[in-house]
Amino acid sequence: MRTEKEIxxxxxxxxxxxxxxxxxxxxRLDLEHTIKELKADIIRLNTIEPDKAGLIQEILAKDKLIxxxxxxxxxxxxxxxxxxxxKLNEKRGI
Numbered sequence: 001m002r003t004e005k006e007i008x009x010x011x012x013x014x015x016x017x018x019x020x021x022x023x024x025x026x027x028r029l030d031l032e033h034t035i036k037e038l039k040a041d042i043i044r045l046n047t048i049e050p051d052k053a054g055l056i057q058e059i060l061a062k063d064k065l066i067x068x069x070x071x072x073x074x075x076x077x078x079x080x081x082x083x084x085x086x087k088l089n090e091k092r093g094i
Contacts, residue, residue, distance in 0.1 A: 002041075003045075003075075004042055004045050004046070004072075007038050007041055007042050007045075008042070010038055011035055011038050011039065014031050014034055014035050014038075015035065017031055018031040018032065018035070045074075045075075046072065046074065047074070048074050049074065051078055052073070052074060052076075052078055052081060055078065055081040055082065055085060056073045056074065056081065058085055059073060059081065059084060059085055059088065060073070062085075062088045062089075062092070063088055
């Protein structure tokens with residue numbers, strides 16, 4: 001599976017190709033459809049999985065720095081999120 005960064009790089013490359021093509025050509029239309037599919041892939045990557053949703057909300061409530069930095073916690077596994085939540089609780093003395 002490709003990462004969000006790789007998908008964005010591919011979109012940028014395809015946009016450059018699209019701009020070089022004449023308007024209305026089949027090649028340009030195909031590139032536009034491919035770009036739309038890649039954008040949909042990014043949206044799918046950023047949707048929060050139901051089993052992670054509770055953990056992510058708890059972590060964001062306890063650690064405001066993650067929200068400020070804009071870190072996407074969905075890319076981590078459930079196990080990693082549980083470990084981070086445990087460390088946050090230990091730091092706070094809970």
